Amino acid sequence: MKTTSILSALLVGLASAALAGTTLTTEIPPELIEGTPQAIPVPNLVPAPKKAPTLSVPDGTVLLSKGKPVTGSDDFPIIGELDYITDGDKLGGEGYFVEIMDGPQWVQIDLEATAEIAAIWVWHFHSQARAYHDVVVQVSDDESFVDGVKTLYNNDYDNSAGMGKGNDRPYVETRFGLLIDAKKTKGRYVRLTSAGNTANDMNHYIEVEVYGKAGG
Ligand SMILES: [Ca+2]
Numbered sequence: 001m002k003t004t005s006i007l008s009a010l011l012v013g014l015a016s017a018a019l020a021g022t023t024l025t026t027e028i029p030p031e032l033i034e035g036t037p038q039a040i041p042v043p044n045l046v047p048a049p050k051k052a053p054t055l056s057v058p059d060g061t062v063l064l065s066k067g068k069p070v071t072g073s074d075d076f077p078i079i080g081e082l083d084y085i086t087d088g089d090k091l092g093g094e095g096y097f098v099e100i101m102d103g104p105q106w107v108q109i110d111l112e113a114t115a116e117i118a119a120i121w122v123w124h125f126h127s128q129a130r131a132y133h134d135v136v137v138q139v140s141d142d143e144s145f146v147d148g149v150k151t152l153y154n155n156d157y158d159n160s161a162g163m164g165k166g167n168d169r170p171y172v173e174t175r176f177g178l179l180i181d182a183k184k185t186k187g188r189y190v191r192l193t194s195a196g197n198t199a200n201d202m203n204h205y206i207e208v209e210v211y212g213k214a215g216g
Pocket residue numbers: 084085086087088089090096206207
């Protein structure tokens with residue numbers, strides 16, 4: 001009896017230790033699918049999720065990227081503005097996405113201070129089921145991404161973007177976005193690369209959210 005109580009107390013202690021942290025949630029935009037569905041001809045595709053992804057993050061994790069400055073390899077977007085990426089709007093329709101030119105292109109968020117990053121949540125485009133090619137997400141304290149670059153996500157399975165072969169799988173864009181576990185990686189800048197998509201050669205972003213703790 002006594003042994004059982006001690007054992008129970010131990011198990012409760014272990015359970016609360018394992019549960020330390022918070023489940024990250026965000027506002028998911030409403031469904032808005034337009035046009036006729038198109039085939040998504042990429043290998044090893046992760047099917048579209050039916051609900052929002054979840055991730056346990058450290059207590060005290062906050063949204064760091066809201067309103068932060070965004071730069072890019074294409075300074076003159078074809079549609080919209082780079083600022084859309086951190087403005088908090090995630091709707092799928094016209095006026096909410098920025099379109100940048102074809103080829104491998106990047107956008108970069110400046111958190112304005114080194115942070116301990118817990119998660120990065122990405123919406124490229126969600127009014128049509130499609131997959132973006134060569135999605136690579138990196139963190140660095142170096143604005144030019146030469147030194148100290150940490151790659152958190154890379155689904156360029158054939159290294160066509162020339163940044164190294166990635167082991168992540170291509171996925172279907174949906175309103176639920178792509179949630180990346182950043183595992184407390186430290187850095188000031190977040191750079192996201194892509195190289196067109198299965199519907200056209202252009203690159204798009206609706207919103208990117210970077211979560212973590214400032215001053216990491
Ligand atoms: Ca936005």
